[in-house]
Amino acid sequence: MNRPTQAAIPRAADLENPLYYLENMETVLGWVLRHHRDLLTGGEVLHLENFFHLSVSARALLTRMVMRTGDLFRADKLAYPELESAEADALAELAANSWLDSQPVVSLDELFRLFTVAELRTGFAPLLAELGVPRSVSKGRMRALLEDRYSEARSMSEWPGMNSESVAGAGQTLVVRVCDMALFDRIRLMFFGNLRQSWSDFVLVELGHQRFEQVTFSPESRAFHRRGDVDNYLAMHHCREQLDQGVLASEVWSQLPEGTDNPWLTGRRNRLLLELGRQAERQGDRELALQAFAAGSHREARLKQLRLLERMKRFEDAWVIAQKWQATADGIVNEAEAQGMARIIKRLAVKVGASEPAAVKRPALTEWTVTLPHPGLLSVEMAVQEYLGTEEAPVVYVENTLINGLFGLLCWQVIFEPVPGAFFHPFHVGPVDLTREDFVARRQAMFDRCFDRLDDGSYRQRVLDNWDAKVGIANPFVIWPALSRELLELAMDCIPVLHLKVIFQRLLANIREHRSGFPDLIRFYPQAPDGDNRFEMIEVKGPGDRLQDHQVRWLEFFAGHGIPASVCYVRWQDGGESASAQTGVPG
Template identity: 30%
Template sequence: MPTEKTPPPVLPDFYYLNNFLTLIEYVAQQYTDLLNENEKAWIDCFQMLPRDGKALTVRLLSRRGIWFREDKLKYSEIKDLSATLAELERVGFVSLSNQPATEVACDLLTKPELVNLLSDCPLKKQEKKQVFVDYALETKPTLTLPFQCIALHHQEIMPVFLLLFFGNAHQDLSQFVLSDLGIHQYEDVEISKAYRLFRQRKHITDWLSLSELSEQLWLATTAKDIPCILGIASSVQASTAFETIEWQPMERKRQRLLTRIGRELERQSQLDDAVLFYQQSALPPARERLARIYTKQNRLALAADIVKDMLESPVDEDEQETAGRIARQLAKKTEINAPEKIKAAFESETVSLSIGRSVELTVAEYYQSQGWQAWYSENLLLNAVFGLTFWDIIFSPVEGAFLNPFQRSPRDMYHESFSSTRKDMLESRFRQITQHGLDYIFGVYKEKHGTSNDWVNWHYVTEELLSAAINSLSSAQWVGCFRRLLFDLRANRKGHPDLFMVKEGKPCFIEVKGPGDSLQYHQIRWLNYFDHLGIECKVVYVESATQ
């Protein structure tokens, strides 16, 4: 029987203005000492505008570009658009003209409109728009347009305000809308000026500069614009971005950018320049790439020295394992002591099945026919239990961790500082689990259901699955899993087996591999660790019964 669809929520007319007012109120409260005089004056002037003036300003700031056509602005909640624009021009927020520079006019006009304005143009109408643009630029200093053009001023304030509110350069006002619509619900976190991220004006300007460089690199890489990539690398090499920064959040951002540039240079066989960039970064895969470049250049002693450092002080398990693989290759030509290859300590079996819509679900049905309960659990179950177990610790007030109400996790969630800063709370929770188990997380599940948490996917994690997992693994086994996650939260939240199964209270994790599929290193590490904890696990290789 068909069910009626729930009508989509309707946002109030000025929802975007209310959201922007929240944003600038936060910025003014938290960072007034770091705002420059222009930004402070802009806020004061904005607050003095009538509601329609505020609303139109936000609408324009939220659009791409700085030039707009009045006749293309359709905002029903703004009663008198022309009068409102005149008010914004009076306070210096916009300029109005129907005779902008020809380049601007051509950008705003459609091809038919441009052709119509160039009535004396000898070109055939079938020519592409760019041909008419070139003609106009050569022959017309200005064009008189049949509509007002709007030039937005002070657009540079928006990136500053968004950065101060969100703590990054990629979120924008649409984040508010997701919350307004009820699509995302967020944990109520304590936001205090004492815990703010930015401490100096230089932090803000440098962050925006690095973000702009990162955006330029992404665009050039996406477009495969090699000259642009090389140009970015050259300009960065000559800039302050090649100098170490004491403030760690910025230094991590700098090193990520330099590692990306190094990788692009390496792809273009600019190996010596790539080395210079990699040497500036301690973040993976910089040391790995250095070792591989030196190996390629037959500078084996340098490669061996780097690999030794990676083995002695790996940043994470991936780097440690990568170093082992390179060391085994170098051991054939140098005296480096290479670790043995990690061996699988878990079982495997091969089954022949008629593969349906997915090989994982086919294997789940295969075991269900043998009396097992089976759930799809890849990167879902362990992460969810972790997120529920440590919910209050994840969202505890820590300096620089929470900057705004729209965070799914603290800013340092995937840095080493997460564990070190909260060490006492984590150890206390481990003792609690050891003594009393994990039954308390069902209360957390009910209380927080639907609230955004980077570790919990509410669409897949049911109470039935949680109950089966918590009742079949011991407290010691759960503590072991949590400690491994905490060792490297970013890397170890991945690589979990595809299926979790229970039969007569006995758990088993299954990694499914279809035809042509092979185990990844991070999957092997998790399976070996389960075996170490005494948790049954295995790999099931599936052959197609129809072939």
């Protein structure tokens, strides 16, 4: 038997290898054994180590079954030409090593999933004839007729006409069940950090074309510190599955695991409580919904709790909670939440007889219009770029790439800091908690040091050093093909550091929403004298297009902080006349 060697630094398999999926599975198992051995029982460790002692064909066939849906398989349908030996031999080896049950107990539902209607009609022919049912009976009708008689699961030899001689051939195993799917789910969770991703997300993908930052893994950086953490996650996952299946929220509430001292798991529990509250409200259990919303600290739960109290006409309760939240030290960072809270407080003030809060004045946007010849195949953004750009004032199409790229390069080391629960394996584009509410709070001191570089002027060298050292490595903020060292240097020459700082601060306030919505173009004035604006951002809107909400919020932010930005509305000429500005073009 060929036992594979496990590299210290795992790598993705070459798709030219017909058994690449096995190589990737071995990478996963080896990684978990190295980094999470203490979270496995002694029996689980021995079983996984046994996997590497199986023959290549047995390991490959087991991997194929684990990757598929369910744990029950027809042996005669397992056909993989890349195996070195016959599937029957591999199945026998897996059964002998307790990876498969070759005599599984099968329920009626499982039987009907495994076999075709023709096979079932043949197997149950005598009974169907006894019941006076025609041979042309549908699969669904047949199952309904049989469910009372066959309510108990049984071995394949006990099912009428369902034995190896009548279906698969004499001496052949008919149906097998993978014995350790729960163990593979546990491994999948410890490797991916979630159960949303399937084995195919790693085992069947080509990762070799992408380069990943090498993050230092240590026991302290793991999301799971003890086996109970994994059990807690699995219990919450089961609760979420039940909610998705329509189980009553009150039943799921009784199964909800207690909170833990693990911040990463606490965040997941808050999201589960939010969903449980939503489901309870839909099911008419308003008191449980309020209890669930109040039990967690998810930001969305705040507004949902207040809106539900409004619908229940408990205005005084809602008013007290809203005032308390507004007075908390952390405040409301999310702009959408702040907007929703302001609307609720305005409505509640009327209901409780309080003074209505003063309306917040929104800054005016700079807008202008230009008429251009139709650009043909060029986009409207490219047409405006060509129209405005000069040698002295170059215009670059950047949209969301430039500001995000500058931020990602400045804060590279913080983004890839191995805080607990941020990275689970070596193939992450970025930390898995990037868009979670506590992403910044868990790294606040490190981000503060990054921003100190903006204050002391060393940010420029840090950006360029990271460009030179990291070029081509995946980063959730850096789109390498859209950037160049020259563009970064020009941007840092022209964009005042104070503008960069406030933009980065807003970006961090809500990464999920604020990574997008930046203006399409940026125009630089590298020769402008000190004190003058040396750049401006321009959002381009073609005929019939309009600003999106997240774009408006960025533009209002720029206006409120004196950052030059405007909206250019484009009209197309009827004829081929030269372009002319309709209203004041900035610059």
